Amino acid sequence: MSMRDVKLCLLGDSGVGKSSLVMRFVTDSFKPALESTIGASFMTKTVEVDGNTYKFQIWDTAGQEKYRALAPMYYRGAAAAIIAYDVTRESSFKSVKSWVQELRHQGHPNIVLAIAGNKCDLEDLREVRLKDAEDYAKQIDALFCETSALTAVNVADIFTKICKKLPSEDFSSSRVGSTVNLRKKRDVKKEKKCCGGSPS
Amino acid sequence: RHVMNELIDTEQAYVSELQQILKGYYQEMDSRHMQHLIPGELVGKRHVLFGNLEEIFNFHNDVFLQELQNCRDMPGRVGKCFVNRKDEFQMYSSYCQNKPRSEALRAHIGDSNPFFKECQKKLGHKLPLGAYLLKPVQRITKYQLLLKEMLRFSGDDPVLENHIQDALDTMLGVLRYLNDSMHQVSIVGFNENMSEQGRLLMHASFSVWTDHKKEKLKDLRLRAMNRHVFLYEKSLLFCKKREESQHDGAVYSFKKKLKLSQVGLTETVKGDKRRFELWLRSREEVYIIQAPTLEVKDTWVKEIKKVLLNQFDQLKGKKIF
Numbered sequence: 118m119s120m121r122d123v124k125l126c127l128l129g130d131s132g133v134g135k136s137s138l139v140m141r142f143v144t145d146s147f148k149p150a151l152e153s154t155i156g157a158s159f160m161t162k163t164v165e166v167d168g169n170t171y172k173f174q175i176w177d178t179a180g181q182e183k184y185r186a187l188a189p190m191y192y193r194g195a196a197a198a199i200i201a202y203d204v205t206r207e208s209s210f211k212s213v214k215s216w217v218q219e220l221r222h223q224g225h226p227n228i229v230l231a232i233a234g235n236k237c238d239l240e241d242l243r244e245v246r247l248k249d250a251e252d253y254a255k256q257i258d259a260l261f262c263e264t265s266a267l268t269a270v271n272v273a274d275i276f277t278k279i280c281k282k283l284p285s286e287d288f289s290s291s292r293v294g295s296t297v298n299l300r301k302k303r304d305v306k307k308e309k310k311c312c313g314g315s316p317s
Numbered sequence: 318r319h320v321m322n323e324l325i326d327t328e329q330a331y332v333s334e335l336q337q338i339l340k341g342y343y344q345e346m347d348s349r350h351m352q353h354l355i356p357g358e359l360v361g362k363r364h365v366l367f368g369n370l371e372e373i374f375n376f377h378n379d380v381f382l383q384e385l386q387n388c389r390d391m392p393g394r395v396g397k398c399f400v401n402r403k404d405e406f407q408m409y410s411s412y413c414q415n416k417p418r419s420e421a422l423r424a425h426i427g428d429s430n431p432f433f434k435e436c437q438k439k440l441g442h443k444l445p446l447g448a449y450l451l452k453p454v455q456r457i458t459k460y461q462l463l464l465k466e467m468l469r470f471s472g473d474d475p476v477l478e479n480h481i482q483d484a485l486d487t488m489l490g491v492l493r494y495l496n497d498s499m500h501q502v503s504i505v506g507f508n509e510n511m512s513e514q515g516r517l518l519m520h521a522s523f524s525v526w527t528d529h530k531k532e533k534l535k536d537l538r539l540r541a542m543n544r545h546v547f548l549y550e551k552s553l554l555f556c557k558k559r560e561e562s563q564h565d566g567a568v569y570s571f572k573k574k575l576k577l578s579q580v581g582l583t584e585t586v587k588g589d590k591r592r593f594e595l596w597l598r599s600r601e602e603v604y605i606i607q608a609p610t611l612e613v614k615d616t617w618v619k620e621i622k623k624v625l626l627n628q629f630d631q632l633k634g635k636k637i638f
Contacts, residue, residue: 159448174444176451180458184492186499190416190454194424194447 120170123283126191127175128216129201130209131182134235137266138201139175142276147267164273166280173276189223197229197279202250204234204263205242210250217257229282230259231275237263238270320467321392324460325385331456332382335374338449341440342433343367354432358425365422366450368415369408373453376405392467396480399460399487406491409457410498416454423447457495461488504547504556507571515550518620521613522546525555526605541607545569548620552576553595555604575604577624584618593618 127135141147143162163172181187192198200216202209213232232254254261262275345351346363388394428445437445464485471477497517524541547554556569583594589607591614596603608614
């Protein structure tokens with residue numbers, strides 16, 4: 118059994134529920150109006166997938182959304198990024214695209230991207246169609262899930278999928294002169310669809 | 318008031334974390350028992366690794382934390398704490414500007430070198446140094462969130478609301494400055510004071526031709542040059558992009574500055590729809606600038622026009638819009 122550290126950063130517009138997603142994943146709880154604005158500046162959580170242990174270091178980026186020049190300090194060196202949007206806010210989905218572009222440009226070449234359409238429990242307020250987001254994710258080869266930090270739908274899933282998609286070797290610790298394992302990355306591509314339609 | 322408590326509690330935690338890093342890594346670099354563990358590449362590079370972390374710690378530990386604690390029971394005074402320390406918060410921009418160098422150094426020596434490992438073990442930290450070096454960046458972006466939260470709960474007290482709004486504006490200004498300064502860090506060879514150029518409005522890459530009436534031979538260029546153009550409130554900088562291998566940010570070498578108070582703008586130029594012109598002294602010096610797309614050109618022309626109009630209005634001493 119191997120143990121590896123996975124540095125992950127959460128990006129996306131403010132108010133899409135980044136902190137709530139992390140809370141749900143790490144402590145499996147939800148606070149309606151997160152009474153703490155800050156919370157921990159990073160959290161860790163260990164999960165086991167296919168007999169391997171992954172220790173996530175999740176970097177809280179809340180508060181820096183508008184200050185894009187600061188973002189590279191968060192995602193540089195990250196093995197994975199979750200870009201979250203709010204399914205009830207079209208504009209937040211637009212931002213996803215600009216984040217993807219930036220990460221593809223500036224991030225680690227092997228960075229695993231996952232897109233999370235959060236608040237999917239609010240079906241009647243929906244502005245972003247599931248299909249559109251799904252198609253976009255497929256097109257850029259990113260993982261995709263609609264999640265709800267409130268009902269916990271798919272929150273753990275998206276982290277599991279990330280684990281599976283990580284390149285086989287731990288590139289964060291072997292950055293210098295590491296071999297880039299492209300085959301593995303292609304092999305693992307999409308395996309299954311993650312969430313279909315509304316849960317409620 | 319719970320936000321007030323959160324502000325103070327997290328400030329305390331922040332100060333103590335900075336202290337741990339300074340004690341557990343920074344000072345350990347002087348320790349005789351640790352010398353043999355320190356990677357050669359790190360020797361003499363402490364200031365690169367930590368930037369001005371010590372200065373930040375001293376400010377928060379000696380000054381800011383006390384000031385916040387003093388108004389735990391008087392939320393009305395907390396706004397002033399931020400407004401009064403506006404200048405001190407600028408020290409974060411040195412920290413952020415150094416951060417890419419620090420990261421490059423850490424990537425070079427690796428997070429799992431024996432020295433870092435030993436320090437981390439001694440401190441009992443779950444996370445490596447890298448996570449802690451990000452703390453100041455996280456902290457400086459959090460104050461505004463806390464202040465916004467306070468504002469939500471101060472609705473019935475206009476005096477309090479005003480104070481907190483001032484503080485919020487101050488901290489948003491600090492962040493804007495920080496954000497802008499991260500772009501500026503990558504312009505080399507520009508010897509004037511950046512802050513005198515005003516805020517950075519936009520930047521993008523263009524093809525540029527120049528035409529100089531007086532020094533025709535010297536400066537006439539038939540071939541287009543690729544220039545990255547930075548538009549500030551007061552000036553426009555032409556730079557040449559240089560790829561930097563050290564870290565993933567691009568570096569720009571400064572080539573030419575145009576003062577916006579002296580330029581004229583021609584919106585359409587024959588030859589290509591994506592072009593526009595900037596000129597000095599009744600077209601003695603002309604810069605033909607071609608954008609990659611028509612959209613880019615239109616946004617730039619619009620923005621430059623706005624700046625020029627603003628200048629004009631200021632000259633007239635009144636604002637039209």
